[in-house]
Amino acid sequence: MLFRVAEASQLKALFELLAQTNTMLGPVKVADDLGGNPVYSFEEVAEFSRLSLDYTTTRLSAKRFFLPFREDLAVFALQGKDWSKQMDYHMDRPAVLFGLHACDINALNRLDKVLMGSDHPVPYYAAKRKNIFIIGTGCTPRPSCFCRSMGTNTVTHGFDLFVTDIGGGRLFFEIFSSEAYHVIRDLATGEPTPEDHNAYMRVETERNRKITTTVDTTDLTKILDMEFQSPVWKTWGDKCLGCGSCASACPTCYCYGVEETVDPGLREAKKTRTLYSCNIVDFAEVAGGHNFRPERGTRLKYRYYHKHRGFVEAYEESLCVGCGRCGDICLAGITVPEVIASVRGGDPT
Amino acid sequence: MNASKQEQRTYLGIPVPRPKVAFFELSSCEGCQLQIVNNEATLLDFLSLVDVRAFREAMTEKFSDYQIAFIEGSVTRADEIERLRKVREQAAVIVAFGSCACFGGVNQLKNRFSDPAWVKQEVYRGHPVETADTARPIEDFVKVDLKIFGCPVKKEEVEKIVTSLVLGKTVVHPKYPVCLECKANNNLCLFDLGEPCLGPITRGGCNAWCPNNRFGCWGCRGPAVDANVAQLQKIMRQHGFSEETILDRLECFGGFAEQAKELRSKIGGKG
Numbered sequence: 001m002l003f004r005v006a007e008a009s010q011l012k013a014l015f016e017l018l019a020q021t022n023t024m025l026g027p028v029k030v031a032d033d034l035g036g037n038p039v040y041s042f043e044e045v046a047e048f049s050r051l052s053l054d055y056t057t058t059r060l061s062a063k064r065f066f067l068p069f070r071e072d073l074a075v076f077a078l079q080g081k082d083w084s085k086q087m088d089y090h091m092d093r094p095a096v097l098f099g100l101h102a103c104d105i106n107a108l109n110r111l112d113k114v115l116m117g118s119d120h121p122v123p124y125y126a127a128k129r130k131n132i133f134i135i136g137t138g139c140t141p142r143p144s145c146f147c148r149s150m151g152t153n154t155v156t157h158g159f160d161l162f163v164t165d166i167g168g169g170r171l172f173f174e175i176f177s178s179e180a181y182h183v184i185r186d187l188a189t190g191e192p193t194p195e196d197h198n199a200y201m202r203v204e205t206e207r208n209r210k211i212t213t214t215v216d217t218t219d220l221t222k223i224l225d226m227e228f229q230s231p232v233w234k235t236w237g238d239k240c241l242g243c244g245s246c247a248s249a250c251p252t253c254y255c256y257g258v259e260e261t262v263d264p265g266l267r268e269a270k271k272t273r274t275l276y277s278c279n280i281v282d283f284a285e286v287a288g289g290h291n292f293r294p295e296r297g298t299r300l301k302y303r304y305y306h307k308h309r310g311f312v313e314a315y316e317e318s319l320c321v322g323c324g325r326c327g328d329i330c331l332a333g334i335t336v337p338e339v340i341a342s343v344r345g346g347d348p349t
Numbered sequence: 350m351n352a353s354k355q356e357q358r359t360y361l362g363i364p365v366p367r368p369k370v371a372f373f374e375l376s377s378c379e380g381c382q383l384q385i386v387n388n389e390a391t392l393l394d395f396l397s398l399v400d401v402r403a404f405r406e407a408m409t410e411k412f413s414d415y416q417i418a419f420i421e422g423s424v425t426r427a428d429e430i431e432r433l434r435k436v437r438e439q440a441a442v443i444v445a446f447g448s449c450a451c452f453g454g455v456n457q458l459k460n461r462f463s464d465p466a467w468v469k470q471e472v473y474r475g476h477p478v479e480t481a482d483t484a485r486p487i488e489d490f491v492k493v494d495l496k497i498f499g500c501p502v503k504k505e506e507v508e509k510i511v512t513s514l515v516l517g518k519t520v521v522h523p524k525y526p527v528c529l530e531c532k533a534n535n536n537l538c539l540f541d542l543g544e545p546c547l548g549p550i551t552r553g554g555c556n557a558w559c560p561n562n563r564f565g566c567w568g569c570r571g572p573a574v575d576a577n578v579a580q581l582q583k584i585m586r587q588h589g590f591s592e593e594t595i596l597d598r599l600e601c602f603g604g605f606a607e608q609a610k611e612l613r614s615k616i617g618g619k620g
Binding site: 080242274 | 359360361362394395508509511512516524525526529532537538541548549550575584
């Protein structure tokens with residue numbers, strides 16, 4: 001990793017430099033909630049001043065730019081007895097995601113493993129992942145963050161550039177990709193001094209100190225196996241609305257359904273992928289109508305098993321990055337720390 | 350509307366049948382039928398798929414040799430029951446078209462009153478009309494083969510269903526609640542903005558039509574499969590919404606009639 005430092009004003013210069021040739025995406029304040037707290041969302045931005053780089057978190061993750069909720073996988077033109085298939089996964093213009101937190105970059109790295117790591121990479125995802133330049137930023141932890149427990153409060157790869165405000169009007173740049181190296185050459189930056197390194201470490205220590213919510217992941221894969229029949233799953237299932245909002249907000253939930261439709265003019269057919277949620281009633285319904293997971297508690301359990309057990313056994317790390325969005329968005333107030341604690345032997349609340 | 354002279358439609362070279370369809374209305378605003386006519390961009394495509402034999406909102410001619418009957422509206426009068434039975438005798442397929450036909454719709458709000466005579470007097474004064482004490486969904490009187498939910502129905506969904514019928518594809522209703530499409534549209538949760546919303550328990554497929562416009566869901570499509578209505582009621586109370594607010598939502602379209610009745614008896618709502 002290469003490190004550089006710069007004056008804070010260089011961030012705007014960086015934005016404007018990249019905006020010349022890229023679609024710019026970043027955190028934007030979109031509303032105030034009832035409690036007067038700002039609500040943020042990742043949106044396309046035209047002006048640097050629109051960005052809220054001091055944002056806490058967004059309601060939904062940045063997943064939709066890589067894995068849209070709805071995406072046409074193929075379009076079929078029908079002509080008489082013949083048909084032809086068109087697939088288009090190219091991006092019209094490369095994009096820059098300006099201001100992604102470490103947990104969310106770690107989430108993309110998890111998605112990479114599933115969607116690009118196999119013998120059959122998903123081209124729709126790969127095209128977007130490879131053409132979105134990622135600028136990470138240091139975060140402002142909030143009470144529902146438990147990334148430290150998941151080891152995702154820092155990130156070592158999967159981004160192009162990571163910017164940390166180290167105080168005194170100075171920025172600390174971590175340069176990961178050659179693209180970022182070339183971009184940084186056009187900015188006024190300098191070699192970090194030992195004092196800059198210390199300032200960076202102080203900022204990181206202070207940030208980590210603020211992440212207070214914890215999840216005990218010790219032996220969690222085994223404990224989940226042992227607690228497969230635990231009554232806590234029904235308790236949580238009774239609360240669960242089965243609405244799938246947790247999966248919609250989650251930066252790593254990638255499960256989907258595929259539907260084929262024909263337009264009423266019978267001229268065109270489409271194969272469309274829609275992100276789905278394992279908490280929804282027909283997720284495990286198969287041909288003939290049998291449903292392997294008809295109860296909400298069973299479905300909720302399998303979401304936890306995928307995140308905290310199955311994925312860990314396959315990839316040596318959890319599919320949960322501790323961003324806390326699922327708990328924030330859940331109207332029933334179901335949170336990962338509480339569910340895991342209850343499975344480990346605490347009382348479900 | 351009679352486009353019978355047009356050439357035979359084919360799908361991948363295979364001729365597709367062009368079913369004879371008719372639209373009927375019972376007690377309703379006929380807004381669901383207007384949705385069909387409104388969709389000008391695809392109206393001609395739609396009309397090429399089916400042979401419309403009767404459609405009061407769109408044509409003068411009337412033929413009674415239809416195979417599929419789309420019936421809008423709820424049953425509120427004795428003569429409607431008769432009409433409904435006659436349609437059932439003719440039609441191979443009866444489609445309950447829209448929330449009134451499926452659940453009674455807004456009309457069934459009158460079912461809440463325990464003294465219909467008083468209601469009639471209040472509403473119609475010196476102009477008495479012949480109307481039953483309750484508004485009922487059509488399946489209370491005849492067998493219904495397919496339901497299309499919504500107030501009004503969503504035209505894209507109707508076209509998709511009709512295309513599926515013509516091509517012999519299975520018609521599949523969404524089982525998931527409105528929340529899924531609402532989140533896909535990157536909407537703010539209306540609960541965060543202090544609005545009540547039945548999105549978490551209402552059947553999706555409308556593409557979160559109302560929440561997209563920052564208008565909380567009123568449940569016009571009825572319950573999603575496995576909807577956790579009790580939990581949402583609890584959540585609405587926690588958000589400070591009164592029992593009356595919850596009841597208003599639940600009983601508006603009739604899809605949650607059971608839960609509304611239970612809640613009404615619990616809070617001792619005036620009949």
